[in-house]
Structure formats: structure tokens, C-alpha cells
Amino acid sequence: MNRLKLIEEWIFKIISFIAAYSVVLILLYLLIVVFKKGISALSWEIVFSMPEGGYYFGGGGGILNAIVGSFYLSIGATVLAVIIGLPAALFINVQLIRLKRTQNTIRFFLDALWGIPSIVYGAFGFAAMLFLGLNASLLAGIITVALLITPILVRAFDEVLKTIPVELQEASFSLGSTRTETALKVLFKQGFAGFITALLLAFGRGIGDAASVLFTAGFTDNIPVTFDEPVATLPLSIFFQLSSPIEEVRQRAYAAAIVLTVIILIISVSARLLSKRYSKNSIK
Amino acid sequence: MLVNIWMRGGLYILLAIPVLIGVGLYWKAAPLLQHQSLISLLFSSKWFPMKGEFGFLPFIFSSVYVTILAFILSAPLCLFAAIYLTQFGKQRLLNFMLPVIDILAGIPSVVYGVWGVLVIVPLVADKVAPLFGTTSSGYSLLAGGIVLAVMCIPYMLNMLIEVFHTIPVGMKEASLSLGATHWEMVKHVIIRKGFPGIISAFGLGIAKAFGETIAVLMVVGNTMNITLSPLKSGYPLPALIANNYGEMMSIPDYDSALMFAALLLFVVILIINLFFRYFIHKTEKI
Numbered sequence: 038m039n040r041l042k043l044i045e046e047w048i049f050k051i052i053s054f055i056a057a058y059s060v061v062l063i064l065l066y067l068l069i070v071v072f073k074k075g076i077s078a079l080s081w082e083i084v085f086s087m088p089e090g091g092y093y094f095g096g097g098g099g100i101l102n103a104i105v106g107s108f109y110l111s112i113g114a115t116v117l118a119v120i121i122g123l124p125a126a127l128f129i130n131v132q133l134i135r136l137k138r139t140q141n142t143i144r145f146f147l148d149a150l151w152g153i154p155s156i157v158y159g160a161f162g163f164a165a166m167l168f169l170g171l172n173a174s175l176l177a178g179i180i181t182v183a184l185l186i187t188p189i190l191v192r193a194f195d196e197v198l199k200t201i202p203v204e205l206q207e208a209s210f211s212l213g214s215t216r217t218e219t220a221l222k223v224l225f226k227q228g229f230a231g232f233i234t235a236l237l238l239a240f241g242r243g244i245g246d247a248a249s250v251l252f253t254a255g256f257t258d259n260i261p262v263t264f265d266e267p268v269a270t271l272p273l274s275i276f277f278q279l280s281s282p283i284e285e286v287r288q289r290a291y292a293a294a295i296v297l298t299v300i301i302l303i304i305s306v307s308a309r310l311l312s313k314r315y316s317k318n319s320i321k
Numbered sequence: 322m323l324v325n326i327w328m329r330g331g332l333y334i335l336l337a338i339p340v341l342i343g344v345g346l347y348w349k350a351a352p353l354l355q356h357q358s359l360i361s362l363l364f365s366s367k368w369f370p371m372k373g374e375f376g377f378l379p380f381i382f383s384s385v386y387v388t389i390l391a392f393i394l395s396a397p398l399c400l401f402a403a404i405y406l407t408q409f410g411k412q413r414l415l416n417f418m419l420p421v422i423d424i425l426a427g428i429p430s431v432v433y434g435v436w437g438v439l440v441i442v443p444l445v446a447d448k449v450a451p452l453f454g455t456t457s458s459g460y461s462l463l464a465g466g467i468v469l470a471v472m473c474i475p476y477m478l479n480m481l482i483e484v485f486h487t488i489p490v491g492m493k494e495a496s497l498s499l500g501a502t503h504w505e506m507v508k509h510v511i512i513r514k515g516f517p518g519i520i521s522a523f524g525l526g527i528a529k530a531f532g533e534t535i536a537v538l539m540v541v542g543n544t545m546n547i548t549l550s551p552l553k554s555g556y557p558l559p560a561l562i563a564n565n566y567g568e569m570m571s572i573p574d575y576d577s578a579l580m581f582a583a584l585l586l587f588v589v590i591l592i593i594n595l596f597f598r599y600f601i602h603k604t605e606k607i
Binding site: 042043045049052053054055057061063070074121125141143146148149150152156160161164165168187188191220238241244245247248275276279290291294297304 | 322324325327328329330331332334335336338339341342345346348349397398399400401402404405406408409410414418420421423424425427428429430431432433434435436438439440471474475478502503504505507525528529531532533534535539559562563566579580582583586587590591593594595598599601602
């Protein structure tokens with residue numbers, strides 16, 4: 038009996054050991070494949086030059102339009118998300134501090150919103166775009182991506198604000214400050230590290246998302262100058278180039294995939310470092 | 322005062338987003354719903370946009386198929402990996418893995434798609450299909466399922482680790498002190514106590530897989546098929562929407578049909594999400 042028990046223990050320990058390490062290996066393998074395949078096609082020309090004529094049939098040039106376009110779109114969307122999301126997150130944690138039920142209900146809805154796939158946002162963005170009489174453009178793309186990333190920004194920021202002790206707010210109230218002052222000067226300051234993390238998280242999500250901008254941002258070989266011009270994005274550029282029958286163009290898609298992965302890695306690593314650095318100053 | 326209005330306004334806009342999406346998509350899908358009953362839309366497999374016949378069954382079937390496949394492939398793996406990382410493995414390994422999982426969860430789906438095209442599609446075409454004595458182009462439901470499974474791993478693993486962390490150490494210690502082996506402790510305490518959380522993590526993983534677009538679109542082949550063979554290609558709902566956005570204006574009712582597909586995804590995924598999030602919120606409070 039006892040021996041059977043130990044054998045079972047041994048078998049399941051091995052199974053879970055294999056599971057844990059195969060997960061690590063699969064994900065490592067993914068990164069290695071993407072990097073190995075694209076590194077030969079990666080060059081300064083691809084990263085820093087605009088596509089020339091016949092680029093999608095193997096002509097010269099690069100994907101600078103998509104890189105810059107992605108940054109434009111994502112920065113715009115993040116700014117919009119901050120304008121809507123930052124006050125909303127503060128509101129949940131200051132004005133509703135006594136209404137635990139309402140707070141939880143709102144969090145519950147935002148969590149559910151987080152799970153809505155980006156293609157739905159894309160389709161809705163497209164419908165809204167037609168309704169408002171816009172064309173596929175930088176502006177329409179920004180609005181759609183902002184809808185997608187605002188719940189993420191709010192929930193991530195809120196997660197940090199939630200941990201700030203209530204006493205800190207009470208101290209601020211007792212000194213005679215209003216709720217708004219408390220929100221901006223105490224809560225925002227204390228949660229600044231969390232805000233940076235949330236910001237970068239949302240930004241990273243915005244830059245990597247393809248399905249939501251498929252209908253709304255259009256695609257172009259130029260860098261947009263005004264808000265009503267279409268804009269190219271990196272994920273779509275990878276997607277389009279990969280579906281080309283020409284081997285050379287596909288090679289560039291692999292190179293572009295490296296660029297996108299590196300951008301995302303930089304964003305997530307710097308989010309971690311920044312949040313560590315800023316959180317040193319806040320009261321625990 | 323102004324700031325206060327702004328703060329309140331931000332929250333209201335945020336809470337209005339799901340309502341707006343629901344209403345907006347329904348408004349665009351309404352013309353189709355007038356021409357065809359909901360039952361025939363969902364359960365007919367006649368897809369002739371030119372004749373105005375839209376049966377979504379093949380697309381729904383493909384979506385469900387790849388999602389189930391992804392779930393079967395990833396769920397046990399994630400469960401055991403989470404058990405190992407939180408219960409058996411060293412703390413150092415977990416400390417190293419948590420940020421790695423987080424970062425991997427942020428990798429864009431198009432990169433997973435590139436990986437699928439490079440690795441999984443040739444694997445299915447050259448290794449798996451000959452194994453069963455058939456041929457396949459590799460762009461198949463199986464490839465879609467595998468890529469989705471890999472995408473879901475960081476997402477589900479993250480949630481499972483969180484679930485296992487909420488189980489009080491005292492409970493584990495009580496079980497061990499009564500002479501249970503580590504595995505018995507996992508089986509009778511961790512899994513049982515974490516059961517609602519595990520189910521929720523799986524549910525949310527399924528919802529994510531169901532709505533994933535670009536990565537699946539790149540490897541699944543995109544031809545209509547109702548087949549049980551995972552080596553044939555399929556055409557999931559999100560891929561249908563993404564592939565036809567260009568031409569939908571030229572055929573009457575076609576844009577309605579695609580908006581209906583988006584509405585369907587929205588409703589199904591929102592319901593799954595609300596249900597399992599409610600589960601989580603309930604268990605978090607206890």
C-alpha cells in the first residue's frame with residue numbers, strides 16, 4: 038500500500054516536471070525559430086528605409102513606414118486611453134472607496150471586457166467608422182485601438198491603486214483636502230510605478246495587435262502626416278508579406294517579425310525595470 | 322469640480338464600451354436577421370453570399386473544433402506545469418518563470434502565426450500526415466489547434482499559478498503533517514480547493530482561443546469544411562471576418578453577415594468571460 042503511494046507520487050512528480058520544462062522549451066523554441074529564420078534577412082535597409090516601387094514583388098526598400106506607423110497609432114491610442122482611463126481608475130479608488138460592491142462590479146466588468154477578442158473591436162470600429170463618416174485612417178485606427186487597450190490600462194493601474202492603504206487617503210482627507218486633490222496628489226503619486234507599468238502594458242498590446250486595425254487603419258507605403266491618412270502597421274505588414282508567393286518577400290516578413298518581437302521585449306522589460314525603480318520611493 | 326466630472330465621465334465611457342459594441346454590431350447585423358431566421362443562420366451550412374444565403378455552421382464548426390483541439394493540447398500541460406512550479410519546483414525557478422511567462426503572454430499573435438507557418442505547418446504536412454497514411458498541405462485544423470494551444474499556455478499558466486498561490490499554506494501543511502505524500506496533498510488539497518479557479522482559468526483560456534484571429538488565420542487553410550479529420554483545413558469565424566473585409570461592400574447583406582459573425586463572437590465570449598470571472602470574483606472574496 039505504502040509502496041503504491043510512493044510510486045504514484047514518483048510518477049506524477051515526473052509528469053509535472055516534464056510538463057513544466059516542456060512549456061519552457063516550447064516557448065524558448067518559438068523565440069529561437071523566429072530569430073534564427075529572420076536574422077539573415079534583417080538589415081539596416083529593412084529597418085530604416087521606406088518601401089520602394091515594387092517592394093511587395095521583391096523590390097528594394099524596408100518597413101520603416103510600418104514601424105513608424107505602428108508607433109504613431111499606438112502612441113495616439115495610449116494617449117486617448119490615458120485621457121479616459123486614468124481618471125476612471127482614480128475615480129474607482131477614491132470616490133467609490135466606501136462602495137465595495139460597486140467597485141467589485143466595475144472590476145468584474147472590466148475583466149470581462151479584457152477578454153473580448155480584438156477582431157470584435159475591429160469589426161465594431163469599422164461599423165462606427167462608417168457611422169461617423171470616417172475613412173480607414175490613422176484616426177479611426179487610434180480610436181479602435183484605444184477602445185481595446187483602455188480596459189487593460191484601467192485594470193492594470195487599478196490593481197496597484199487597490200493596494201495603497203486607505204489610511205493614506207484618510208490622512209489626506211483629515212488635512213482638509215478634497216477627494217479630487219487626494220486622487221491627484223496622493224493616489225496618483227503613490228501609484229505612479231503602477232501607472233507606468235499599465236501604460237507600457239497597454240502600449241505593447243496596442244503595437245502588437247493586428248486584428249483590430251485590419252479594417253480601420255488601412256495600409257499605405259507612406260508615413261501619415263495628418264490624422265485622416267491611412268497608416269501601415271507592423272503586424273499587418275508581417276501578415277501581408279508572409280502571404281506573398283515570392284520567397285524574398287517572405288524573408289522580409291521574418292525580419293519584420295524580429296523587429297516586432299524586439300520592440301515588445303524592450304517594452305515589457307523596461308516596464309519591469311521602471312516599475313521597480315519608481316516603487317522604491319513609495320510608502321509600503 | 323471639472324476634474325471630478327472628467328473622472329466620472331471617463332468611467333462612464335469605459336462602462337459604455339461593451340454596450341456600444343453590442344448595440345453597434347446588432348444594428349449592422351439587423352438587416353440579415355430580418356431576411357433569415359437565427360436558427361438557419363446558426364445551423365445551416367449553405368454559404369452562398371451571391372444568392373443571399375448565409376449559413377454559418379461550417380465556420381462555427383471550425384471555430385469550435387480548433388478551440389477544443391487547443392484546449393486538449395494545452396490544458397493538461399498547463400495544469401501539471403503550474404503544479405510543478407508552485408508545489409514541487411524550487412522557489413528560484415518560479416521567480417525566474419513568472420516574468421518570462423508574463424513577457425511571453427505579451428508577444429503579438431502575428432509572431433505566433435509566423436512560428437506556426439515556419440514550424441507547425443511543415444510538421445503537419447511532412448511528419449503527421451504520412452504517419453496516418455494521408456497527405457495534407459499542412460494548413461489544417463490541427464496546425465490551428467497547436468498554434469492556439471501554444472498561445473494559450475502563458476495565459477492559462479499565469480492564471481493557474483495565481484490560483485494555486487491563493488491556497489493557504491496552513492492547509493497544505495495540515496495535509497502533509499497527517500502523513501500525505503506531496504502528490505496526495507496536491508490531489509486532495511490543491512486541486513480540490515483550487516477547483517473553481519482551475520475551471521475558470523480553463524474557461525477563460527477557451528474564450529481566448531475562440532476569438533483569436535491572426536495566428537489561426539495564417540495556419541488554418543481557410544477553406545470551408547465540415548470534417549472530423551484534423552488534417553483537413555478549416556475556416557473559423559474570426560478568420561472569416563478578417564479575410565473578407567475588403568469585398569464585403571460589393572455584395573448585399575454580406576457586410577451584415579460579417580457583422581453578425583462578430584456579434585456572435587462578442588456574445589459568446591462575453592458570456593463565457595462573465596460566467597468564469599464571476600466564479601473567480603466569488604472565490605477571491607472567500
